[in-house]
Amino acid sequence: MPDRLHPAAWWVWALALGTAASRTTNPWLLLLAVAVAGYVVAARRSDEPWAGSYLVFLKFGLAAVGFRLVMHALLGGVEGETVLFSLPEVPLPGWAKGIRLGGPVTAEGVVASLYDGMRLAALLACLGAANALANPKRLLRSMPAALYEVSVAVTVGLTVAPQLVASVKRVWRARELRGDTKRRARTVLVPVLTDALDRSLALAAAMDSRGYGRRGPGSKLAGGLVLAGLLGACFGLYGLLDGTGPAAAGAVVLVLGFGLATAGLVVGGRRVGRTTYRPDRWRAPEFLTVASGLVPAVVMAVFPDGLSPAFAPLALPALPVLPAAGLLVALLPGFVAPAPSRGTK
Amino acid sequence: MIRLRARSVAALTLASVFGLAAFCWPLIISPASGLAHGADAPWVFALMLPLILAVVLAEISEGGLDAKAVAMLGVLSACGAAVRPLGAGTAGIETVFFLLILGGRVFGPGFGFVLGATTLFTSALLTGGVGPWLPYQMLAAAWFGLGAGLLPRRVRGWQEPVMLAGYGALASLLYGLLMNLSFWPFGTGAGSSSLSYVAGDPILDNLVRLLGFMLATSMGWDAGRALTTGILILVTSAVILRVLRRAAHRARFTR
Structure with a gap:
């Protein structure tokens, strides 16, 4: 359980x-x-x-x-x-x-x-x-597959943020060992940022070497669905806000647009083939x-x-x-x- | 670093039109509209915006988010989320924008857009601040990251920090205006006070009310945010731009 x-x-x-x-x-x-x-x-x-x-x-x-x-x-x-x-x-x-x-x-x-x-x-x-x-963190795993890259970026962000605190402490400690006991924010900025950026390059190399980023070709169908859906959403919203046409027409076009856009998300998500470790x-x-x-x-x-x-x-x-x-x-x-x-x- | 294809640009434009309407609807809604009555409209928009954001982010990432871009996005979002609480609670000190703007400047408009969205999202998840305001914040921050990437590339030397600081201050003021626009119908429901929006009134009258709402609630914050963002960029941009460009060079990121 x-x-x-x-x-x-x-x-x-x-x-x-x-x-x-x-x-x-x-x-x-x-x-x-x-x-x-x-x-x-x-x-x-x-x-x-x-x-x-x-x-x-x-x-x-x-x-x-x-x-x-x-x-x-x-x-x-x-x-x-x-x-x-x-x-x-x-x-x-x-x-x-x-x-x-x-x-x-x-x-x-x-x-x-x-x-x-x-x-x-x-x-x-x-x-x-x-x-x-x-x-x-568990919620990020249930994001739609089409948002895989973005949710990985957010996961990286969630993991790195606490490490930054440790990084600041490390820099201060190194300063103190060299006899510089003034804790100035200005002098910490560059080492911590450089450290974080170097870590991101190392992470990218590790991800590349483990086969991250292999995916099927982008789908034209997904792009068409997304564009048509967004266009429908814009027109539907205009109809809804304007209110001069029949009341239901704007709402219907809006819902249709959102349906198309969602279909685009689903189709676009198919190119990412991945498995989840211990899924919820x-x-x-x-x-x-x-x-x-x-x-x-x-x-x-x-x-x-x-x-x-x-x-x-x-x-x-x-x-x-x-x-x-x-x-x-x-x-x-x-x-x-x-x-x-x-x-x- | 993130290449924007024609398809992505089209999706981005359409989503931005929709997003702008989601911000400005109290100004443009007609009294004949079904949304003008009752208190449902703010919630309807707060539900629609996340899907629009998801669609446009998926479209951009399909166009080319490689491992380097994902890692860089993650690390810069973490930096933004880590410095954001430094300013929270102190009136008007906002520490998240300067990193966003510098990141967009170095890595380009597509990266700036995604960075704006992921920074605010990461920060909200870290602090447990997910609510109807989050999609609005994400979209507005994404626009400003995008705008920073679109600033003219030729400007270098001493002019660059000045241009970025000016852009940062302007963007912060606009961000405050947009946030007020999105909070206006939530904060003062239709007809509940003389500063509430009135559906179908001339835009100018609603604008006067919005201005009154801003003066009454957040003008101090907005001015403080613009000032701190501008000063932070002026003071730190030379160093941070160098560090970011070094990282971009080392990874041989292509723009």
Whole structure:
């Protein structure tokens, strides 16, 4: 039994949960979504360095709520009747049409921007959960084959970055041995960079000698598909943004373009013949995780009652039962995902 | 170092048009559009952009990413990702662009484009910062790496650092503008404040609101970023360009 879930499964689960959270402004549901993501992270995170991301993203989310509230207080927006307090209003020149600086701050407006900020914060919490749970190095291995070279470059980058710290220490140590104890950043730059570049040449030689870079000829079909797909995407987007034509036409052309481009990626990926050492596989826990993330998103799409509580007149919003139950289903990975082996190193 | 074929140039152009629309849509969207209502539009774009990036990066790498280019990309991305946290948290000090611009200058536009994308991606993976902002950052950084590679080659000597520093400062300001454009609809949802975008308003009115949003949120950061990038390039470019060109020469990279 592997001790980790496929990283893509974590991402799909988190993005689906985030989609569910983005469909509502009900504060109870949003708090519930944050709590669900937090519980799963607490239950299934490893002790790798990225496992602390959830808290960082949660703090970002709180900052986003604060940002929304300050922006609302300073600049106005949603109007209401219950005036909490008034800020002195600064008159702006005529060309700043519609921008208001200062003025009355209403309870309705504060509540509206609080809900909106909480929605952003819940979404950030879901992204933080994905960052904390999914192993980025394993995720790079599941990149489409057409991106093989680029993902190898990123893998090299991920491996080399920590070595740079060691390189800096080595240079300082050599300096100290020569009696130069001043730690100046300027004098470290060139040796460390030269060291890193030399290492890259050695790495390239090693990759060449092990047969890296052997691949089939580029495919004309892939290029044609990619170009046609991109062209379709551009036209479709134009149609979608313009909105003068039939509403569905732009979306259809856009989806068609993306389909062609994806087909181009798949065809282009065939030229890279490679095998993976100990590949991550999709088993039952992966399917359960993805399904449990999709449940709240689907429930919220089907039962939209109570998802967007009114803020005028002011009232405490009710907790809609079905969407809340759907969100609780997303707790499932906290139980079915394989527990990471902690502290056994 | 990375040869851009005609096919890759075409794909790059189309993807850039799409990317520019993904940044600027709040300015150009018409009120009749289905995306103008509701809060879905920012998320739709944040989902579409990664695929566009994947397609164009795959197209460029099929055109010719050999082992030397991959290794050099990896090492320079690592350097960029390692120096990036040095500036984070301090208002407006941005340490990632100067390496990106110097790399693009030495190794050419195709390399600069891929380097911009991989540097930001590596940095996000290292710090656990993957989110809807990442594709926007990757695309904008890729453009600036590309632009650095397209600067006139004849300029050498003392003029080179000055030109690069000027380009770096300008690019940093533009990067800030683009990031604000992408964050604008997320940060202030449609209609939630008097600085939010209004679908279908004249571009000028929306631009005034965007300017207000920039002044209110990030002008200090953007100015600081432009200043630090320019100064870093002026101070370090002579040395770093020499080191990079030596590496390029040793590997006999062809442009």
